[in-house]
Amino acid sequence: MPDKPFRPRVVIIGGGFGGLAAARALKRANVDVTLIDRTNHFTFQPLLYQVATAALAPSEITSPLRYILRRQKNTEVLMAEAREIDVVHRVVRVDDELKEIPYDYLIVAAGARHAYFGHDEWEPYAPGLKAIEDASEIRRRFLLAFELAEKSGDAREQQEYMTFVVVGGGPTGVELSGAFPFIARKALAPDFRRIDTRKTRVILIEAGPRILPTFPESLAARAARDLGDLGVEVRVNSAVTGVEPDGVWIGAEKLRARTTFWAAGNNASPLGKLLDSPRDRAGRIQVSPDLSVPGHPEIFVVGDLSILVQDGRPVPGVGPAAIQEGSFAAKNVLRELRRQPRKNFRYRNKGDLATIGRSRAIADFGWVRFAGRPAWFLWLFVHIMYLVGFRNRIVVLIEWAYAYFTYQAGVRLITDVERYKPPSADTSAATRIDEWETTLMQSKK
C-alpha cells in the first residue's frame, strides 16, 4: 500500500482513434488525464475521402474532442501543439511558449502524415489526405478544375483540367478515384455549358503489381474490375518519377493532368523524433509487446506512429488497430497502478472493408470474403455506427440518401479560392513552377 495518496497524471498526445480510445479506457480510473491535440476535434478519417469528393461536409465527420469527453470528469482536453517531450523530467512542452505539462504516464498517438518518398517538392502539386483541411483542399482543387475548364477556350487545356491523377492504390487511393468519375459524369454534367464533364478521366497509379495489396488477390482483382467499370484507368507497376503542375511523370511518359492527388505513402508524425528510440524508415517507433517504448516503461506509443511486428507481419496502420492499441496501452497503465503485471498486445483483425464507388465495396473477414452491393451495405452500416455523435449519424445518413437517390454531390462549395491558384497553361513546365511559386507568394499578401 502506498504511504501517500498518489494520483498519477496520464498525458495523451493526439486525439485520433488511438488517443481517444486511450482516454476513454481511463474513464473511471483514479488518474488525471490530459489529452493534447493541435486541433479541437476528432476526425473520422475513414470518411475523409467523402469530404474530399464533396459528398459530406467537414463538420459531419468531425466532433469536438471536449464534447466527446465532456462527461469524463477526470479528463481535460488541451488544444495545443506538443513541441518537446522531456523524458528525463517527464514533461511535455507545448506551443511557442513551451508550457510544461508534467506526466507520470505518457501515451503518444500522434499518427502519420502523407509522405513523398524524399520528394517533398511534389506536395504543392499533389496534396494528400490526412486532416480535414487536406480534404477541403482536395475538394477545392477538384471542383475548381471544372470551373477552369469551362473558362478555357482551348480543347486540349480543357481535357487537361478534366484529367485527375490519383497516386497510390491503397484504400484511400481507391476510394478517392472511385468517387470522382461518378460526380463528374452524373452530378456535374447538366451544370456546364462549354465542357462535357462526361469526358473526365481519372487515372489511378500504383507502383506495385496490384492495387489494394493488403487485401486478398481475388478481392483486389474484383476492385480493379469495378474501378474500370466506373471509368477509372488503373495503372499498376507504374512508379511516379515526377509531379508537375500540369502532369505526372512515369519514367519517360508524362500523363498530362492539371490536378493530382497523393495517396501513396505515410510518414509517422515528426513527434516520434522527440523520443530517443529506434524508428523504422517511415519514422515509426518500434514498441515493446506491451506497447511501451524500450527503456521507458512509462511511455506508450500507439497507432500509426508505432510499429509492432506480430506473427511476422506488422500490425496494420488502420483505425481499428489504433483503437485497440490505445485502449490496451491505457489498460496496461491501470494494471500497473493495481500492481498487476502488464500484458502483451494482440491485434484482433475484425475484418477489412474498402468501398470502391456507388454500390460497390469489398469485404474480407478471413473466413468469408465478398464484394458488390452486400459489401457496400455493410460498409455503410459499419461507418455510420462508428461515426462519433448522434447528430453526425443522422445528418450523414440524410446526405447519403440524398446523394443516392438524386445522383448529386451535396457539398459543392468552393471557399478560400485565393489559397489555391492553379498555374496557367501556355508556358514550359519549368516556367510554370516558377509562376506557381510566385502565385503562392502573392496569394499571401
Place this chain on the structure above:
Amino acid sequence: MPDKPFRPRVVIIGGGFGGLAAARALKRANVDVTLIDRTNHFTFQPLLYQVATAALAPSEITSPLRYILRRQKNTEVLMAEAREIDVVHRVVRVDDELKEIPYDYLIVAAGARHAYFGHDEWEPYAPGLKAIEDASEIRRRFLLAFELAEKSGDAREQQEYMTFVVVGGGPTGVELSGAFPFIARKALAPDFRRIDTRKTRVILIEAGPRILPTFPESLAARAARDLGDLGVEVRVNSAVTGVEPDGVWIGAEKLRARTTFWAAGNNASPLGKLLDSPRDRAGRIQVSPDLSVPGHPEIFVVGDLSILVQDGRPVPGVGPAAIQEGSFAAKNVLRELRRQPRKNFRYRNKGDLATIGRSRAIADFGWVRFAGRPAWFLWLFVHIMYLVGFRNRIVVLIEWAYAYFTYQAGVRLITDVERYKPPSADTSAATRIDEWETTLMQSKK
C-alpha cells in the same frame, strides 16, 4: 419587325439575391445570359450569422450557382472576377487576363462589403460578416477564444477571452450577439474544466440612440429587453473610437475584450466605381426609377450596390428588395425587347423579421406587429422556405431541431487555425499591434 435576328446578350455581375433573381426572370426569354460571380455559390445571407455562431455548416446555406441554374439552358455561369466595365465598347473584362465578355444589357448586382468608416486598420481585429469565409472566420475566433481562455492561467486574461464585443445594432449585430450567450452558457459549459463559460460577456455597441433603427420603436425596445434577458449588455449612444486586439475604445473608455466583430456599416462593392455615375457616400450608385444608370439605359444596378429613394426613403438594403429589383430590371430588358415602354420600380415591403435568440424574434408587417415565440416560428418558417435547395432545407431543419432539443451547437469545428493567431496579453497595446502584425507575417510562411 427587325430585319435580322437579334439575340441580345445579357450579362449579370453577382450571384446574390439580386443577380440570381435577374437570371431567373430571364428563364424562357430569347436572350443569352451570362452570370458572373467570383465564387461558385449563392450564399443565403440571412443565415450567415448561424454559420458564424456554429449552428449551421457553410454548405448548408450555400448552393452552387450552376446547380441552381442548370436547367435554364439560355444561361451560363462564369466563375470569374469582374475587373473592368467598358461602357463604350460594352464589355466586362474579367480575371487577371482581362478576358472580354460582351454585353447588350448589363445588370450589376455586386452587393456590398462591411465598412469601417475610414478605419480600415480596424478590420483585422473586428471581422465583418458578408461572405461564407467571413462567417468561418468569426466562428473560428469565437470558438478559439474559449480554447485560449482554458489554456490561460490568468483570471483577468481568461475573462478578456470570454468577453465578446459586437459593434453595430442592426439586425446582423442583434442576431450575432443574441446567439453567442446561449452557446457559451449552455453548449460549451460542460466541456471546459478550468473556465466557467457561463461568465461569458457579450456586449452589443450601437452608436445611435437605439438598436434596430429600421424597426418601430416598440419592437426595438422589446428586442433590447430580450437581448438583456439573454445576457447581452446593450450599449446605445456609444460610438466606437478605436479597435485594438484586446479591446474597443468608446471615447475615453476601453472595453477589454479579445474578440470583436463588426456589424456596423456597409460600403457598396468597389465595382460601382467602374461605372462613371453619381454615387452616395457609401459608394452606392444612384439609379433612375427604371433601375438603369442615368445616361446608360442598357446598364441596370440592383441590390445593395444601388440607391433609389422612394417616398422620401431609400429602398432598404435587404434581400427581398434585391430580389424585387433584380427581377424588375430583367423584366424591363424584356419589355424593351418586346418594344414596350419600361416601367418604374416600386418596392413592396412584405414585412420585416429579426431574430434575437432561441425562441425570440420580432415581426413588423406594418398593419400588424408582434414579438416572442410566434415571431420566432414565423422566422423559422420563412427562412426554411426561402433557403435554396431541397437538401439544404432538410439538413437545416434537422440541425435546428437537434440544436433546439439538445441545447447544442452542431458545427463546432475549428479549421485553419494557423490563419488566425490571437495576440498575447502581457504587453502594451502598441506592442501588441506590432506583435499581431509580426504574427500575421509569420503565419504566411
